[in-house]
Amino acid sequence: MEYITEGFIGLLKFLLPGFVATFLFYYPLTSFPKRSTFEMVITALICTAFINIIVVPLGWLFVLAGAHWLSFGSWEPTGREFWSFLLAVPIGLVATYWRNNDTLNKQYRKYKITRQSSYPSEWYGTFSETMSYIVLHFNDGRRLMGWPLEWPLSPKNGHFVLEDASWLEGTSQMEEKASEIKLSNVEKIMVDAVAVFMVEFISSSQEDKNES
Numbered sequence: 001m002e003y004i005t006e007g008f009i010g011l012l013k014f015l016l017p018g019f020v021a022t023f024l025f026y027y028p029l030t031s032f033p034k035r036s037t038f039e040m041v042i043t044a045l046i047c048t049a050f051i052n053i054i055v056v057p058l059g060w061l062f063v064l065a066g067a068h069w070l071s072f073g074s075w076e077p078t079g080r081e082f083w084s085f086l087l088a089v090p091i092g093l094v095a096t097y098w099r100n101n102d103t104l105n106k107q108y109r110k111y112k113i114t115r116q117s118s119y120p121s122e123w124y125g126t127f128s129e130t131m132s133y134i135v136l137h138f139n140d141g142r143r144l145m146g147w148p149l150e151w152p153l154s155p156k157n158g159h160f161v162l163e164d165a166s167w168l169e170g171t172s173q174m175e176e177k178a179s180e181i182k183l184s185n186v187e188k189i190m191v192d193a194v195a196v197f198m199v200e201f202i203s204s205s206q207e208d209k210n211e212s
Contacts, residue, residue, distance in 0.1 A: 013081060017088035018048030024092030030100055031153055032120050047095075051087050055080055102128075120153075126201070127151050135168065135200035136160060136191055143168040144191065145180070145202070152193040160191040 022044040026034055035043070059080055098104050098118070102125070105118045119125035127148070136144045146165035152158025165188075167181040183189065 015044060015048050017051050017084040018044035018046070020085065020088040021047040021051070021092035021095065024089065025095050025099070029093070029096045032099070033153075047088070047091065051084050051091060054087055055083050058083060100128075123155055124153060130201050132204065133164075133202040134160075134162075135202065136162075136196045137198040137200070138195050139197050140195075144189070146189065149188065155193055155196070158193050160193065160196070161188055162191065163188050165189045 022040055025043070025047075026032070026040060059076075062079065102118045105114065105116060108114045109117075117125050119128060133145055134148050136146075138144070144162065144165060145168055146162030148160060149163055150159070150161040152160065165183045165186060167183070169179045169181065
């Protein structure tokens with residue numbers, strides 16, 4: 001029993017940096033849907049392997065430096081554990097940045113390795129990539145234009161938060177004949193996503209025409 005307990009504690013120490021990186025990747029810094037426990041464990045194992053790929057040659061470098069220049073003490077096992085934890089944080093942050101900004105998949109698409117983005121859906125990807133005024137088309141026919149500060153993760157639940165909002169009346173905004181009713185006394189407006197059936201993203205040229 002004691003052997004099993006010591007083995008479990010040793011395994012936990014070995015995998016903990018990977019779990020730290022995985023926690024940063026899935027929870028506080030990304031709005032992506034959370035994965036199953038099994039998928040998160042697999043991700044933690046992959047992160048642990050990647051951290052070890054960096055830590056092992058780093059240990060060789062420190063041992064070599066200590067033998068020829070200045071020594072700060074032994075490397076094993078305290079030094080390896082310390083640097084594993086230290087590297088887990090930037091690795092988790094970099095992976096989160098790449099995922100949130102579609103960094104790797106952009107390169108994959110460039111070389112035709114894949115056509116997929118790293119975003120969980122077309123809805124999420126469009127809002128992440130497009131910074132412009134939007135027009136919300138309500139189920140009852142009304143239309144509201146504004147600058148999106150926040151938007152729901154999916155069209156089935158959540159809310160839009162718009163500023164500089166205006167109601168549109170008349171024909172389509174794209175036909176330049178819609179009258180605009182500014183909500184001058186409203187700082188922000190929150191709209192239930194369930195009440196919206198279509199979203200228009202206004203082009204920059206159209207925004208300039210509206211301003212003029």
